[in-house]
Amino acid sequence: METISERFDVACRNFPNRAAIFAEDGEPVSFERLYYSIHSLAQALLERGVQTGNIVSIHVADRGTRLALTLALMRIGAGAALFGPPLPAPGERTGVNFYIVDGIDPGSPDPRILRLDPSWLRPADRPILQRGVGGIITSTSGTTGFPKLQAFGENVLLARLDVSNRAMGAVDAPLLVGFNPSTSAGFQGGLIALVLGQTHIVPDRNPQKTLSKMAEIGARYARVPPLVLRLLLDGLRDYSGPVPKMKQFVVGGATVAPDLAAAAEEAFGGVVYNAYGSTESGLVSHFRVTDAPHRTAIVGRIRPSIPFRFLDDSGAVAPDGELHLKVPEAVRGSQYLNAEGPYDAAGWVATGDVGTLDDDGNVVLTGRRAEFINAGGTKRAPELFEKEFASVPGVSDVAAFAVSNGLGSDDAGLVLVADRELVTERHIRAALAEGVRRGFVFRVFFADSIPRTAAGKLDRRYLSAVHESRVADLTVP
Numbered sequence: 001m002e003t004i005s006e007r008f009d010v011a012c013r014n015f016p017n018r019a020a021i022f023a024e025d026g027e028p029v030s031f032e033r034l035y036y037s038i039h040s041l042a043q044a045l046l047e048r049g050v051q052t053g054n055i056v057s058i059h060v061a062d063r064g065t066r067l068a069l070t071l072a073l074m075r076i077g078a079g080a081a082l083f084g085p086p087l088p089a090p091g092e093r094t095g096v097n098f099y100i101v102d103g104i105d106p107g108s109p110d111p112r113i114l115r116l117d118p119s120w121l122r123p124a125d126r127p128i129l130q131r132g133v134g135g136i137i138t139s140t141s142g143t144t145g146f147p148k149l150q151a152f153g154e155n156v157l158l159a160r161l162d163v164s165n166r167a168m169g170a171v172d173a174p175l176l177v178g179f180n181p182s183t184s185a186g187f188q189g190g191l192i193a194l195v196l197g198q199t200h201i202v203p204d205r206n207p208q209k210t211l212s213k214m215a216e217i218g219a220r221y222a223r224v225p226p227l228v229l230r231l232l233l234d235g236l237r238d239y240s241g242p243v244p245k246m247k248q249f250v251v252g253g254a255t256v257a258p259d260l261a262a263a264a265e266e267a268f269g270g271v272v273y274n275a276y277g278s279t280e281s282g283l284v285s286h287f288r289v290t291d292a293p294h295r296t297a298i299v300g301r302i303r304p305s306i307p308f309r310f311l312d313d314s315g316a317v318a319p320d321g322e323l324h325l326k327v328p329e330a331v332r333g334s335q336y337l338n339a340e341g342p343y344d345a346a347g348w349v350a351t352g353d354v355g356t357l358d359d360d361g362n363v364v365l366t367g368r369r370a371e372f373i374n375a376g377g378t379k380r381a382p383e384l385f386e387k388e389f390a391s392v393p394g395v396s397d398v399a400a401f402a403v404s405n406g407l408g409s410d411d412a413g414l415v416l417v418a419d420r421e422l423v424t425e426r427h428i429r430a431a432l433a434e435g436v437r438r439g440f441v442f443r444v445f446f447a448d449s450i451p452r453t454a455a456g457k458l459d460r461r462y463l464s465a466v467h468e469s470r471v472a473d474l475t476v477p
Contacts, residue, residue: 011197041072042128044120052077052132054097077132083139138184151334160282174199178224189223207235214244225253225456246270253456261289320356373402394422401460443472
């Protein structure tokens with residue numbers, strides 16, 4: 001069985017002096033240096049008792065170090081828990097064998113807690129050969145309940161990389177990865193570049209610095225959530241340096257507004273794809289957003305190798321309803337480690353996404369089943385209300401969600417990040433035209449920002465809980 005370490009070693013031999021990643025201080029880390037760091041870390045892990053088959057949780061802030069530790073764990077056949085479960089209380093049984101911490105006092109003599117220090121990076125006595133097959137353990141977003149844990153072996157991760165390369169084209173230049181590294185999308189985004197010998201970078205908090213770094217290293221590809229794409233575009237307003245010349249943006253985590261995609265293609269060149277898939281399925285489809293400039297929520301044609309169907313509320317196959325996918329075994333993760341599912345005996349998984357097919361065979365999503373707003377039996381997806389604000393001048397971000405009204409049904413909550421001088425009650429009522437708002441009461445809140453999950457998704461469950469007891473800035477019956 002081919003391993004990630006084997007592919008990475010080939011990239012290191014072919015491109016030893018090329019920058020693989022950048023340290024927190026901006027210093028480039030070459031493939032050769034990263035290679036030796038991984039061997040040093042692997043030896044340090046073995047010396048501290050980590051064994052093949054162990055599960056190790058990484059509590060390290062620096063992205064480059066997290067990546068090197070993950071690859072070192074894979075090299076010794078261990079599993080890296082990317083999501084960082086809480087450190088255990090003394091004697092608590094957690095299922096995690098070791099926790100690696102950095103820069104914090106674990107406050108416990110627990111032998112499972114290993115403190116990272118400079119001694120871990122002393123030169124290895126010998127190359128550390130592959131021991132068994134490692135992998136990662138990651139968490140779903142938790143937006144429909146609680147986060148569910150799933151394991152992925154190296155064979156599955158490589159199979160998913162191969163699917164992405166066939167569908168989107170192999171990355172042949174530096175890559176920007178904007179997803180949180182504790183998610184499967186964040187880890188695999190970096191892996192796409194590293195096993196091909198390409199540099200990858202992560203966004204800086206200052207978008208102008210990100211744009212400058214992209215231009216400096218010649219970034220041509222990006223794997224980002226919609227929010228990062230919008231921040232890059234906003235950053236151009238006060239940016240005077242060379243603009244990165246992109247080949248491709250692949251945006252995931254949520255659907256991309258056509259106007260945002262069109263603005264990015266005009267500013268940076270290249271194409272903007274909306275990629276659709278989940279932790280459980282991997283990449284399922286992709287669609288160039290500007291091919292349908294007046295429509296939203298198109299995620300493209302499902303790959304031919306993946307059977308799919310829509311089921312209605314009774315569980316019968318229907319023209320529209322919840323999307324179910326039969327995930328090929330090669331790209332399937334484990335069953336959840338802390339809950340039932342997600343796959344049945346034949347490999348079918350319920351996505352939680354509701355949608356249908358258009359006349360061209362593209363899947364069009366209309367919302368998440370668990371997030372529908374129910375106003376006395378009239379159910380609407382929150383995305384329906386959000387898209388009404390997509391072209392309202394002065395509105396930079398919007399989220400819709402269910403808010404219990406205490407009467408056994410929901411009001412529709414709306415959080416707007418907006419210029420209050422430009423966006424008045426009249427503009428809001430105009431956006432929520434009579435046909436859209438019929439039967440719904442809207443509670444409108446203004447905010448400076450909208451919380452999102454680590455995967456870049458709107459956290460509607462959190463918004464519902466926080467705003468249920470708040471007095472709205474505006475109520476629109």
